[in-house]
Amino acid sequence: MINSTFGSQTPGRSNMDVDHDDIMPAVSLSHGASQEAIPRISSADLEVSRHHISVFLSTHTAYELLPDSGKIITLDINLPVKQAFHILHEQGISVAPLWDFCKGQFVGVLSALDFILILRELGNHGSNMTEEQLETHTIAAWKEGKLHLTRTMDGDGGSFPRQHLIHAGPYDCMKDVALKILQNKVATVPIIHYSQDGSFPQLLHLASLSGILKCIYRYFRHSLSSLPILEQPICSIPLGTWVPKIGESRPFAMLRPNASLSAALTLLVQAEVSSIPIVDDNGSLLDIYSRSDITSLAKDKAYAQIHLDEMTIHQALRLGQNANSSYGFFNGQRFQMCLRSDPLHEVMKRLTNPGVRRLVIVEAGSNRVEGVISLSDVFNFLLR
Amino acid sequence: MGNNTPPQSPRRSRSPVLFAPQVPLAPLPRDDGPPFSNSIWQNESQGVVDHPPERGIPTMITWSYGGSNVAVEGSWDNWKSKKFLQRSGKDHSILLVLPSGIFHYRFIVDGEWRYIPDLPFEADEIGRVCNLLDVHDHVPENLESVAEFEAPPSPGYSYSQVLPAEEDFSKEPVPVPAQLHLTVLGMENSDEASSSKPRHVVLNHVFMEKGWASQSVVALGLTHRFESKYVTVVLYKPLKS
Numbered sequence: 001m002i003n004s005t006f007g008s009q010t011p012g013r014s015n016m017d018v019d020h021d022d023i024m025p026a027v028s029l030s031h032g033a034s035q036e037a038i039p040r041i042s043s044a045d046l047e048v049s050r051h052h053i054s055v056f057l058s059t060h061t062a063y064e065l066l067p068d069s070g071k072i073i074t075l076d077i078n079l080p081v082k083q084a085f086h087i088l089h090e091q092g093i094s095v096a097p098l099w100d101f102c103k104g105q106f107v108g109v110l111s112a113l114d115f116i117l118i119l120r121e122l123g124n125h126g127s128n129m130t131e132e133q134l135e136t137h138t139i140a141a142w143k144e145g146k147l148h149l150t151r152t153m154d155g156d157g158g159s160f161p162r163q164h165l166i167h168a169g170p171y172d173c174m175k176d177v178a179l180k181i182l183q184n185k186v187a188t189v190p191i192i193h194y195s196q197d198g199s200f201p202q203l204l205h206l207a208s209l210s211g212i213l214k215c216i217y218r219y220f221r222h223s224l225s226s227l228p229i230l231e232q233p234i235c236s237i238p239l240g241t242w243v244p245k246i247g248e249s250r251p252f253a254m255l256r257p258n259a260s261l262s263a264a265l266t267l268l269v270q271a272e273v274s275s276i277p278i279v280d281d282n283g284s285l286l287d288i289y290s291r292s293d294i295t296s297l298a299k300d301k302a303y304a305q306i307h308l309d310e311m312t313i314h315q316a317l318r319l320g321q322n323a324n325s326s327y328g329f330f331n332g333q334r335f336q337m338c339l340r341s342d343p344l345h346e347v348m349k350r351l352t353n354p355g356v357r358r359l360v361i362v363e364a365g366s367n368r369v370e371g372v373i374s375l376s377d378v379f380n381f382l383l384r
Numbered sequence: 385m386g387n388n389t390p391p392q393s394p395r396r397s398r399s400p401v402l403f404a405p406q407v408p409l410a411p412l413p414r415d416d417g418p419p420f421s422n423s424i425w426q427n428e429s430q431g432v433v434d435h436p437p438e439r440g441i442p443t444m445i446t447w448s449y450g451g452s453n454v455a456v457e458g459s460w461d462n463w464k465s466k467k468f469l470q471r472s473g474k475d476h477s478i479l480l481v482l483p484s485g486i487f488h489y490r491f492i493v494d495g496e497w498r499y500i501p502d503l504p505f506e507a508d509e510i511g512r513v514c515n516l517l518d519v520h521d522h523v524p525e526n527l528e529s530v531a532e533f534e535a536p537p538s539p540g541y542s543y544s545q546v547l548p549a550e551e552d553f554s555k556e557p558v559p560v561p562a563q564l565h566l567t568v569l570g571m572e573n574s575d576e577a578s579s580s581k582p583r584h585v586v587l588n589h590v591f592m593e594k595g596w597a598s599q600s601v602v603a604l605g606l607t608h609r610f611e612s613k614y615v616t617v618v619l620y621k622p623l624k625s
Binding site: 084 | 459484486488581582601610613614615616618620
């Protein structure tokens with residue numbers, strides 16, 4: 001049973017966007033928690049912090065994001081979608097740039113969202129695509145069809161059709177890269193270096209907000225006093241997406257473990273969120289279902305044997321747990337939690353861990369879900 | 385191809401010398417711990433696991449501009465303590481063990497605040513100047529000391545070798561030199577930035593996955609260098625049957 005509705009949501013707006021009207025540094029806490037007043041942040045502190053971070057990001061380039069020795073998996077655009085699915089699963093990645101031999105250029109990326117859309121297409125009885133066609137349907141054909149599909153959508157939460165690769169150069173400043181990621185609502189931006197005549201693109205790195213945050217954190221962690229905003233508890237800052245109180249009608253995406261996989265995928269696409277907390281009847285956090293979890297369906301070709309309506313989220317998550325890849329795990333855990341009283345720098349530190357893109361805010365002891373803070377929330381706040 | 389082994393390249397560096405320790409050493413105590421106590425988490429079955437303890441990296445700080453009493457203080461302990469440097473000849477130096485990151489520090493030479501103008505420095509809002517120290521957990525490659533960045537001269541003989549003909553392709557290919565087997569491909573994927581550095585000898589060679597002939601998809605791998613970083617790109621390509 002879906003715990004929230006989202007029909008009234010304004011089209012194209014992400015559920016994870018900071019919403020200044022609804023999220024307030026409220027003093028009144030529920031569940032009998034402490035009634036101490038939470039310090040309001042001064043706008044001077046905010047300005048100083050934002051200024052320092054802006055200066056840092058403008059004076060450091062994307063080159064510094066590159067690891068000393070990195071590895072990137074790419075796919076030929078003429079690969080069948082089904083094999084691409086398996087490759088992503090085996091390699092434990094959720095996004096891969098696409099190479100077109102004819103053009104001699106990188107032309108796009110294949111991501112978990114593409115697979116979610118493909119699986120929904122398969123389940124959609126009115127669609128033209130069948131199981132057998134999946135064997136031969138190439139990534140190129142899928143991207144063509146997707147362009148057509150999104151053009152005919154009425155802004156029903158669909159992202160605008162992209163016809164060119166969003167990328168950045170190694171000498172672009174980190175601020176531009178972060179803004180590109182936020183404005184285009186993607187998770188990664190390939191860093192590509194073009195030779196003088198543009199004929200030989202050199203793929204260098206897949207930049208993400210996580211890598212940029214790691215640089216920021218590393219630079220400022222030993223001089224936190226220069227960024228006073230980092231000492232503030234996250235509940236006092238307008239940051240993250242919070243579960244609405246009684247009486248508020250703002251939607252918050254959560255699901256029970258016995259909800260169908262089809263409901264989860266629909267929610268991921270329409271609410272434009274990258275993950276959904278899975279809670280029990282008390283609202284306590286059990287697990288989290290992310291967009292990238294879709295690749296675990298490639299294990300044993302599960303996607304061929306299931307109907308999305310009949311598989312529950314619980315079963316889908318069990319599939320992924322037996323996989324050997326450690327993608328998405330940190331210290332053996334699929335998700336990370338934090339408290340509303342945690343200071344911002346602690347939240348940032350956790351977000352720099354590899355594979356962690358969001359933290360679930362829970363109540364101490366009961367693990368009741370109070371909200372979610374993601375990397376894009378933090379950057380939207382810091383770069384405003 | 386001719387000789388593939390790169391010449392030995394001596395490393396020079398101008399910043400404080402960094403060493404990669406063989407045994408992790410205990411870092412200096414830091415006071416930026418979490419404000420709430422860890423006991424909150426013990427009640428929960430899936431509590432947050434702390435970061436693994438940070439590796440301290442031995443870092444040498446040297447003052448070569450004279451003076452009899454030289455001390456250093458820095459942001460590694462929030463400017464709380466002054467550490468005196470040891471004198472040897474004209475230099476004063478001290479070895480600190482620090483976690484990876486950026487630090488501000490300054491010297492106190494015979495009672496006066498000083499900084500080293502040859503090293504990176506920064507002034508704060510009041511106009512006090514500190515040096516900046518960037519502690520890496522690896523030794524960054526120094527481009528100037530790598531000799532093969534210079535293009536080698538043309539070989540003495542002429543370029544008159546003919547392209548291979550049909551019968552050449554039926555012969556056994558020349559065996560691959562042993563060094564070319566040392567590739568980073570086929571290693572475990574990880575999000576950690578510290579993949580091992582590829583040897584220079586495998587750069588700009590295209591590697592093909594073993595046993596590809598029977599499959600419909602082949603993996604090609606190429607490692608190239610961009611400035612002082614290495615990038616390995618793996619491309620999965622369909623094979624026409």
